[in-house]
Amino acid sequence: MERFLLLIYISRSFSLFVLSFVGINASDINYSAGRYDRSLKPPFDAGLEGIGEVVGLGLSASSHFAVGDTVAYFGSGAFAEYTVVPAKESVPVPAVKPEFLALLVSGATAYIAMKRLGDLAEGQTVLVTAAAGGTGQFAVQLAKQAGCRVIGTCSSDEKAGFLKSLGCDRPVNYAAEDLAKTLREECPQGVDVVYESVGGSVLELAVNSLATKGRLIVIGFISGYQTASGFPKFSGGTLPVKLLQKSASMRGFFLPHFLGDYREALSSMMQMFAKGKLVCEVDYGDSAQGGRFVGLESVFRAVDYMYAGKNLGKVVVEVAPPSVSNSKL
Known part of the structure; x- marks a missing residue:
């Protein structure tokens, strides 16, 4: 954990998340293959979305979030148990539910x-x-x-x-x-x-x-x-x-290319979901060979499962068991 805690202290506007769930996208293949950003050279962080709990804050980030808040984010580096994300890229969510991740x-x-x-x-x-x-x-x-x-x-x-x-x-x-x-x-x-x-x-x-x-x-x-x-x-x-x-x-x-529309879209869909006007189906991989997708080591299985066309709804991976994701560092 030392590497992440050091980043918190030198990055005033960043938050440290412990991730509970990450989303699997078809575009993960393109990103990891370097097709989206050809300037990227391995090694680099993969994964595009995650949801979890704030366990550490930079100084200015504390004006927007508190330790224990549940948040989601859309950006590179989601395939991790802990990650550091700019506060401005963090989205408050009511609970650590993968249904929000699907949005x-x-x-x-x-x-x-x-x-x-x-x-x-x-x-x-x-x-x-x-x-x-x-x-x-x-x-x-x-x-x-x-x-x-x-x-x-x-x-x-x-x-x-x-x-x-x-x-x-x-x-x-x-x-x-x-x-x-x-x-x-x-x-x-x-x-x-x-x-x-x-x-x-x-x-x-x-x-x-x-x-x-x-x-x-x-x-x-x-x-x-x-x-x-x-x-x-x-x-x-x-x-x-x-x-x-x-x-x-x-x-x-x-x-x-449409990030100017992003906040309004997310807010509208969250309201629709809260009112029961939008279904957010998620697939935990219970029917996959090897069982439910739990832990970073199961990300590759989740990707293969999706590419085989077996998923129903959004494929998600439970990165950290509840006993870990609810902990305070």
């Missing part, structure tokens, strides 16, 4: 992307790919709250049932039915908005399924992250023609 990246991505790029309107049709995952679950709910008809893709009947519980009008288990055929038959005029995170052939299908003036939001392309290049194959030679013919648009969304 930091996954929830905020869906909220801001749908609000800023989706231009949702009542009666429109929205397609959400990987809809039962960490961010897809929020995209489904936000689209329904906007009065849209929602189609969500998933990989099992269990996930389809979960999507129905969120209000999804048409869950599509692509392991059991042809997504392209379903869209052709049930959306002959196309879909107005696509919230897309898979890439490759799914992205191509999404482009082909756009309605006139449709909007396609690319928030990721997980199907290619584990390849050497990090990109899935995409035949985009006719993309300009397809977009022009439908007056459609295709835009990318990367959360760090």
